[in-house]
Amino acid sequence: MFDWLGFRKGLPLWWSYRLNRGLRADVEDIFEGIASTRMELLKSWTNEYWSHLDRLLAQIVSEISLHEVSKDQQSVALGKLFASVRNRALDFSEVFLLDEQSVVVFSSYPKHIGTSYAGRGLLSKGLEHTNKGNKCLFGPFADPLTLEIGPTTSAFHDKMTLLYIVPIMTNGRWAGALCGRVPNDVIGDLIQRESGHVYPDSGDNYIFMARAGLNTQIAPGTALSRSRFEDRTFTHGENLKDGVTTDWGVVTVQEHTELELMFTDPATGKLHPGVANTIENGSNLFVAFPGYSDYRHIPVIGKGVTFQLPHCSDVWGMMCEGDLEEVYRVRGIGWKLTKLQLPMIAVFAVVSALLVYLALSNISVSPIVTAVGIAVLNLVYGGMVAWTLHKRGSKPVVDSLHTINRFIRINAEGKGDLTQRLDYGRFDKDETRELAKWINNMIDSLEGIMLQVKQAATEVLSSQQLLNDSTVSTAGSTERMSGKIHDMIRSIRSQLKDIDVAKDAVGDMQGTLRVLEDKASEQIAVAQTEVERIGDKMRQISNKVAETNQTILTFMETTQQIKNVLQVIEEISNQTNLLSLNASIEAARVGEHGKGFAVVAGEIRKLADLTRKSTEEIHETVQLIYKNAKEAFSSMEEGTQVVEEGTQLAAAASELLSGAGMDSQKTQVINEVVGLMEKIADVSKENRQISTEVEGKVHELMTDIVNVRHTSHHVEAITGFLQQLVNQFRLTETRRR
Numbered sequence: 017m018f019d020w021l022g023f024r025k026g027l028p029l030w031w032s033y034r035l036n037r038g039l040r041a042d043v044e045d046i047f048e049g050i051a052s053t054r055m056e057l058l059k060s061w062t063n064e065y066w067s068h069l070d071r072l073l074a075q076i077v078s079e080i081s082l083h084e085v086s087k088d089q090q091s092v093a094l095g096k097l098f099a100s101v102r103n104r105a106l107d108f109s110e111v112f113l114l115d116e117q118s119v120v121v122f123s124s125y126p127k128h129i130g131t132s133y134a135g136r137g138l139l140s141k142g143l144e145h146t147n148k149g150n151k152c153l154f155g156p157f158a159d160p161l162t163l164e165i166g167p168t169t170s171a172f173h174d175k176m177t178l179l180y181i182v183p184i185m186t187n188g189r190w191a192g193a194l195c196g197r198v199p200n201d202v203i204g205d206l207i208q209r210e211s212g213h214v215y216p217d218s219g220d221n222y223i224f225m226a227r228a229g230l231n232t233q234i235a236p237g238t239a240l241s242r243s244r245f246e247d248r249t250f251t252h253g254e255n256l257k258d259g260v261t262t263d264w265g266v267v268t269v270q271e272h273t274e275l276e277l278m279f280t281d282p283a284t285g286k287l288h289p290g291v292a293n294t295i296e297n298g299s300n301l302f303v304a305f306p307g308y309s310d311y312r313h314i315p316v317i318g319k320g321v322t323f324q325l326p327h328c329s330d331v332w333g334m335m336c337e338g339d340l341e342e343v344y345r346v347r348g349i350g351w352k353l354t355k356l357q358l359p360m361i362a363v364f365a366v367v368s369a370l371l372v373y374l375a376l377s378n379i380s381v382s383p384i385v386t387a388v389g390i391a392v393l394n395l396v397y398g399g400m401v402a403w404t405l406h407k408r409g410s411k412p413v414v415d416s417l418h419t420i421n422r423f424i425r426i427n428a429e430g431k432g433d434l435t436q437r438l439d440y441g442r443f444d445k446d447e448t449r450e451l452a453k454w455i456n457n458m459i460d461s462l463e464g465i466m467l468q469v470k471q472a473a474t475e476v477l478s479s480q481q482l483l484n485d486s487t488v489s490t491a492g493s494t495e496r497m498s499g500k501i502h503d504m505i506r507s508i509r510s511q512l513k514d515i516d517v518a519k520d521a522v523g524d525m526q527g528t529l530r531v532l533e534d535k536a537s538e539q540i541a542v543a544q545t546e547v548e549r550i551g552d553k554m555r556q557i558s559n560k561v562a563e564t565n566q567t568i569l570t571f572m573e574t575t576q577q578i579k580n581v582l583q584v585i586e587e588i589s590n591q592t593n594l595l596s597l598n599a600s601i602e603a604a605r606v607g608e609h610g611k612g613f614a615v616v617a618g619e620i621r622k623l624a625d626l627t628r629k630s631t632e633e634i635h636e637t638v639q640l641i642y643k644n645a646k647e648a649f650s651s652m653e654e655g656t657q658v659v660e661e662g663t664q665l666a667a668a669a670s671e672l673l674s675g676a677g678m679d680s681q682k683t684q685v686i687n688e689v690v691g692l693m694e695k696i697a698d699v700s701k702e703n704r705q706i707s708t709e710v711e712g713k714v715h716e717l718m719t720d721i722v723n724v725r726h727t728s729h730h731v732e733a734i735t736g737f738l739q740q741l742v743n744q745f746r747l748t749e750t751r752r753r
Contacts, residue, residue: 019306020283021315026306029315032344033305043303043343046214047319050336054207054221055323061206062153062325065196068105069182072097073194076113091122098124109168110197116190118143125165139179141230145329146183147190153328154179154230156200156240156274167199172242174272176200200274204242207334214453218316218339224279226295226322229329236295237287239277240332262313281309294320294333307340315340349446353409360401367393416448420455434463
């Protein structure tokens with residue numbers, strides 16, 4: 017009946033389970049919820065940090081790789097980008113960049129620069145996995161550099177490391193990698209959040225290896241996260257830092273739980289049933305008596321799941337457990353009242369029986385006296401029973417409910433103190449204690465969400481300020497570009513006038529030469545003068561075309577500057593959208609308390625989407641402007657070549673005329689000059705049309721930028737209102753999660 021527990025240990029646990037067997041369905045739901053929530057939290061956290069690195073890599077490519085910059089400029093640009101990512105992704109302790117020789121060429125931790133991971137180094141397996149362009153979540157593994165760099169968001173810290181690796185591919189070939197370092201204790205914090213421990217004395221969530229895909233040196237059942245037994249937070253017994261004593265030896269860890277501990281039952285030396293069944297079946301739920309033995313040889317119950325994080329080749333397992341003794345130690349109010357009533361009922365029965373016996377055995381006692389005596393006894397005993405039930409039964413329950421009621425009332429009006437918690441140790445081991453624990457759970461979750469919303473609002477406000485600065489810079493660049501375009505159009509119009517004059521001169525010369533051919537060779541001198549005049553006009557046109565070309569080049573450079581600013585705006589918009597989405601998700605988890613924040617977060621997300629759409633429209637407009645400018649530049653280049661040919665032909669015509677050559681040659685040269693002038697006129701007209709289109713697009717761009725600035729100010733106002741809502745609550749500012 018008591019299985020491996022034995023009678024002495026098994027009987028009280030069996031009795032607790034029997035008394036609370038009606039709670040089994042609730043206990044199953046609790047463990048199912050904890051396991052599901054923690055698993056989804058790990059997956060969403062992993063995806064979030066992959067997205068941080070993806071955006072960083074895109075920025076590196078656009079800001080550095082596509083532009084010719086010096087090494088100093090490149091270092092400054094990378095420093096700003098890496099610092100920005102670390103400010104948003106707080107769990108990263110380091111972000112670094114590897115070149116194609118696996119050498120660290122840049123890092124947010126400068127001492128790491130120059131380190132080589134070529135060959136069979138620390139990261140060799142992870143880097144080999146990325147050779148074909150696959151991302152890799154590598155670890156956990158021991159890296160002394162992680163200990164040297166220091167902690168991020170976790171109060172615990174050692175050398176255990178989890179590494180994000182994003183390959184950089186060039187023409188299908190591995191050309192380096194972008195890596196993000198996370199201290200592995202962050203994983204422990206994600207699944208060990210105190211509000212998740214509804215069983216505070218024993219509840220533990222831990223990760224272990226279920227099936228190795230890349231890290232084949234790690235055996236199934238090996239710990240992959242910091243176990244809560246290392247936190248020194250238990251109210252009963254020992255912990256792994258001090259050593260857990262069993263009849264089969266002491267279970268302890270020297271440095272850290274990860275990779276040091278195998279979750280085995282010390283009595284058998286095999287994986288304890290919770291871990292073994294989870295690995296075998298992929299899922300395991302066991303909440304009935306007598307539970308199963310863990311690595312302390314103590315009966316525990318709980319839920320086990322297996323899962324695979326994004327871009328991780330290994331399958332991990334997670335156990336969410338509690339000691340059987342704590343889970344079923346609850347003694348209901350009904351049971352307590354029954355325990356009070358049973359001895360009093362027994363005493364009343366004995367006294368009543370004794371009184372009746374005495375009355376019946378004594379004939380001299382009248383029935384009236386007997387009845388009065390029994391009535392008095394009932395009144396006195398009933399009063400004692402009522403007083404006892406009130407004093408030891410209902411009053412403690414009422415006092416507990418009054419304490420809970422007062423605590424809830426403090427936070428009911430939306431301006432509560434979320435730093436306070438109920439001291440459930442002051443409650444009896446009944447439903448009131450369970451209620452207090454779940455209220456603490458809810459307040460803890462609400463405080464965590466409020467802190468995240470507050471941080472998100474601060475980041476959104478900061479991003480909006482950057483967006484405002486960027487839009488101001490973009491507006492200035494656009495205005496400068498507009499001025500350049502106006503200068504270009506004036507130059508083109510002036511060029512057209514010169515071309516028209518030159519074309520008229522060529523026409524006059526053509527007529528003059530035909531007359532000269534009929535009159536006499538003495539008029540050749542006049543024709544030569546006309547040709548020289550054409551040559552002068554050609555040189556003037558050449559100068560004007562060169563000036564126009566330079567103007568277009570400057571305009572194209574300004575357009576590129578606007579594209580760079582737009583990329584910054586787009587990044588800020590994406591971050592704003594991500595922050596608002598996270599705020600909406602967290603607010604939704606709170607339920608009624610988070611409705612107001614969900615509405616505000618939704619408005620921020622809508623405005624972020626509007627900003628993103630406006631940015632995309634501006635980006636398309638700038639692309640079209642750049643394309644038109646490029647076409648104008650090509651056309652002007654063609655015009656330059658045509659003008660050069662015209663100048664050469666004019667010189668040839670002058671030489672022929674001075675040499676008084678054959679009339680047919682003179683006529684042919686003049687005809688070619690006329691044809692070239694017509695080509696020049698066509699090219700210039702095309703340039704004028706393109707310039708007019710560019711001018712219109714610039715006006716559209718200015719309008720879009722104004723809209724973006726208005727939207728940005730609107731988002732900033734809503735974010736300020738969101739901060740006011742959050743600031744109504746008193747929060748534990750030192751809490752990171």
